[in-house]
Amino acid sequence: MSEMVARYLPYIVIVNFLLVASLLVVLGRQATARPLTELPDGRQNAAELVLDWFLAQARRIHPPSVTIIVPFLATLFLLILFSNLLAVLPVPILKIPPTSYFSGPLALALIAVVGAILICARIRGAWATVKHSFWPNPLQLVAEVSHTLSLSLRLYGNIGGEFIVASLATQAVPYGIPLIIHALGLIPAAVQPMVFTLLTVSFLATAVPAERRPREHPGEEIARAR
Amino acid sequence: MKDILLIFIPTLTLVPTAVAAALAMRKISSTALDGMTRQPEIAGQLFTSMLVSLALVEALVIYCLVVALMLAAKV
Numbered sequence: 001m002s003e004m005v006a007r008y009l010p011y012i013v014i015v016n017f018l019l020v021a022s023l024l025v026v027l028g029r030q031a032t033a034r035p036l037t038e039l040p041d042g043r044q045n046a047a048e049l050v051l052d053w054f055l056a057q058a059r060r061i062h063p064p065s066v067t068i069i070v071p072f073l074a075t076l077f078l079l080i081l082f083s084n085l086l087a088v089l090p091v092p093i094l095k096i097p098p099t100s101y102f103s104g105p106l107a108l109a110l111i112a113v114v115g116a117i118l119i120c121a122r123i124r125g126a127w128a129t130v131k132h133s134f135w136p137n138p139l140q141l142v143a144e145v146s147h148t149l150s151l152s153l154r155l156y157g158n159i160g161g162e163f164i165v166a167s168l169a170t171q172a173v174p175y176g177i178p179l180i181i182h183a184l185g186l187i188p189a190a191v192q193p194m195v196f197t198l199l200t201v202s203f204l205a206t207a208v209p210a211e212r213r214p215r216e217h218p219g220e221e222i223a224r225a226r
Numbered sequence: 227m228k229d230i231l232l233i234f235i236p237t238l239t240l241v242p243t244a245v246a247a248a249l250a251m252r253k254i255s256s257t258a259l260d261g262m263t264r265q266p267e268i269a270g271q272l273f274t275s276m277l278v279s280l281a282l283v284e285a286l287v288i289y290c291l292v293v294a295l296m297l298a299a300k301v
Contacts, residue, residue: 150285157288195281198274 005093009101017098020082024075050074057201062208065123069204072115077197080108084159084189087166088182099192100163102156109151112200113144120207132207147203155196158188236294243290250283 005012031047040048051070054077058069083104086097098104121129133141162185170178258276262269 150289153288153292154281154285157291158284161291191277195277198278199281202278 005096009096010103012093012096013098013101013104016086016094016096017079017083017104019094020079020086020098023082024078050078057197061201061205062123065119065208068119068122072119073197073200076108076112076115076200077193080155080193080196081190084192085186087159087163087185087189097159097163099155100160102152102160105152105155105159106148108155108196109148112151112196113148113203116200116204116207117144119204123208129207147199151196151199155192158192162188232298235297239290239294239297240287243287247283247287251280254279254283 031043034044036044051074054070054074055066057073058066061069080099083098087095087100089095099108117129120132124132133144162181166178166181166185169181254276258272258279261272265272
């Protein structure tokens with residue numbers, strides 16, 4: 001079994017990523033199926049809670065471009081969070097989190113960095129973005145590559161490390177201890193997507209110049225986004 | 227000899243880094259908690275900054291883990 005898993009691991013990672021993405025699409029459709037109400041019910045409350053945090057982060061970067069930045073950040077966050085949470089599922093192949101194999105976090109980090117550059121190009125213009133990569137510091141380009149590596153290694157180290165420790169503990173003591181390790185593993189599983197998103201926010205914030213302008217009511221941006 | 231190196235190289239690479247990172251994380255967490263208790267109104271902002279700082283420190287340990295794994299693979 002383990003030999004088969006090792007052999008087909010890259011495919012398992014892709015399939016698990018696709019499953020998580022499909023689940024997110026279904027949840028997104030469910031959350032936005034009914035029109036918004038003045039008095040939100042449980043589902044709308046949960047969706048607004050997630051959205052509010054991203055709105056606050058996006059407002060810190062560039063208030064007029066909230067509708068471009070929020071979907072990008074929220075997709076990254078939710079994809080990583082749900083991928084990490086696969087580790088607690090008691091299903092043999094499905095329980096391998098895609099973020100515990102280095103290609104998964106590397107793909108996510110590349111998406112984050114390239115996406116941030118594209119968002120910056122959309123807000124500031126392509127020429128200003130290219131100029132930002134070389135001027136005033138020509139080593140800025142190297143920083144972008146190292147940013148990709150640091151983002152991917154951090155996620156892989158945390159989630160992959162926890163997964164390896166849980167596997168070793170399961171081999172040594174099959175009952176009891178793995179439950180504790182999985183319970184403790186929920187902490188990095190929830191914190192790491194937040195860290196990943198916050199670092200992407202800081203990367204975007206350095207690329208996009210801050211604009212000072214009076215804060216709007218959060219409802220106006222949501223209404224405009226719709 | 228190879229087995230001994232295989233044990234010692236990752237250990238000697240990781241342990242000092244982990245100790246230094248633990249000390250740095252202790253300082254970051256205690257200072258952030260201090261700030262949160264003094265000014266609860268900015269606790270949210272402090273928590274976010276604390277998480278980012280902890281992640282930056284933690285990244286160093288993970289880099290060392292990768293270096294240690296690469297060294298172990300070379301032995």
